[in-house]
Amino acid sequence: MNTPDAKPSPPPDSAGQAAASGFRDAVALPALIVLTGMMGFGSLAADSGISLWGSLAASAGIWGLPGQVAMAEFYAAGAGALAVAGAVSLANARFMPMTMSLFPLMRGGFKNRLHPYALVQLISVNSWAACNNAFPSIPHNHRVHYYTTFALTILVIGQAGTALGYFAVAALPRAVTLGLIFLNPCYFALLFAGTRVRANAVALVLGAVAGPPVFTLIPEWSLLITGLAAGTAAFVIAPSVSRPGSDGRAP
Numbered sequence: 001m002n003t004p005d006a007k008p009s010p011p012p013d014s015a016g017q018a019a020a021s022g023f024r025d026a027v028a029l030p031a032l033i034v035l036t037g038m039m040g041f042g043s044l045a046a047d048s049g050i051s052l053w054g055s056l057a058a059s060a061g062i063w064g065l066p067g068q069v070a071m072a073e074f075y076a077a078g079a080g081a082l083a084v085a086g087a088v089s090l091a092n093a094r095f096m097p098m099t100m101s102l103f104p105l106m107r108g109g110f111k112n113r114l115h116p117y118a119l120v121q122l123i124s125v126n127s128w129a130a131c132n133n134a135f136p137s138i139p140h141n142h143r144v145h146y147y148t149t150f151a152l153t154i155l156v157i158g159q160a161g162t163a164l165g166y167f168a169v170a171a172l173p174r175a176v177t178l179g180l181i182f183l184n185p186c187y188f189a190l191l192f193a194g195t196r197v198r199a200n201a202v203a204l205v206l207g208a209v210a211g212p213p214v215f216t217l218i219p220e221w222s223l224l225i226t227g228l229a230a231g232t233a234a235f236v237i238a239p240s241v242s243r244p245g246s247d248g249r250a251p
Contacts, residue, residue, distance in 0.1 A: 018142040022149035026133065026157075030126045032185045034154045035161040040180030041068050042165025047174070048076035052166050059162040060155065063124055065184050067092035067221060078097055090224050098128045102147075105135055109144030119144070122151035171182035 038059060044068060045055035067088040073086045102123065103116055110116055124245050131147050138146055165180070189204060207230035215222035 006058055015142050018138050018145040018155035019149040021134065021138075022146040023153055025130050025148045026126075026153035029187075030130065030150075030154055031157050031185060034126060034158045035164075035179045037065055037184040038158045038161030039168065039241045040166030040177045041065060041072070042162040042167075043169045044069065044072050044165075044176040044181070045162070046166045046169040047177070048072040052163065055162050055166050056159055059158050061121075062088055062092065063121065063155065063158070064092040064095065065181055069181060083251065087220075090221075092226065093224060094125075095123060098125070099123055102128055102131055106132070106140070106143045106147060115144075119148060119151075122148070122155060122230075124151065124154070125159070125184075126133075127151040128155055129213060199234040203230045206230035206233055 006077055012046055027105045041059065042055055045058065045068075046052075050058070058071055062071060065138050070087040070091045071084055074087050079087075103120070105117075116179050127150055131143070134146055136232060165177075169177075189208075207226050210230060211222065215227045218225065
């Protein structure tokens with residue numbers, strides 16, 4: 001029983017509660033996946049001759065393992081800055097539709113017009129997936145607190161993983177390094193396989209089937225071509241299953 005002078009607990013839809021929920025969700029499985037994946041990148045970056053500060057800057061600035069791996073590989077091959085920037089941009093092109101689909105769901109929480117531009121750098125597949133799962137139960141004006149806390153938490157963990165991997169390069173064989181990086185797509189595959197949106201599962205299957213042969217024919221463009229083709233085909237042949245909260249609105 002509460003005493004008369006007891007401080008009431010914060011409501012479940014408060015900004016602090018949303019932020020706390022974002023932190024709890026981040027330090028669970030996403031933290032482990034980000035830590036191990038970024039350890040793989042840190043080891044790969046060190047092996048490619050990139051400095052520690054350059055590796056940390058890549059993790060924070062690119063914040064997407066396909067783009068970071070492309071940067072390390074192109075850097076090791078002696079490619080020019082324009083080629084590296086082009087490879088990174090193509091590898092992380094998925095961030096544009098992710099941002100366009102996620103940020104309108106947080107519109108009520110932005111402080112001003114510049115606020116979204118400061119937060120967009122934090123987006124990743126982890127934060128995008130977590131927010132899409134959590135937002136239906138969070139009021140619009142508090143969703144930005146969940147997103148910011150979740151995204152910042154895994155970004156800090158990613159920086160720690162990059163540094164750990166960078167200094168462990170001598171102890172990690174290249175096969176182990178690539179295996180750590182591969183944990184990320186495996187995790188995302190399991191994440192999307194369990195979705196209630198049929199198109200996501202169809203796109204995953206089509207991409208898994210088409211990816212290897214497309215890579216064999218056009219390795220430089222395989223990720224972009226496979227993703228675009230599989231996603232478009234899934235959108236056409238398997239429209240999303242309607243369900244409560246699927247429009248991103250809180251019930």
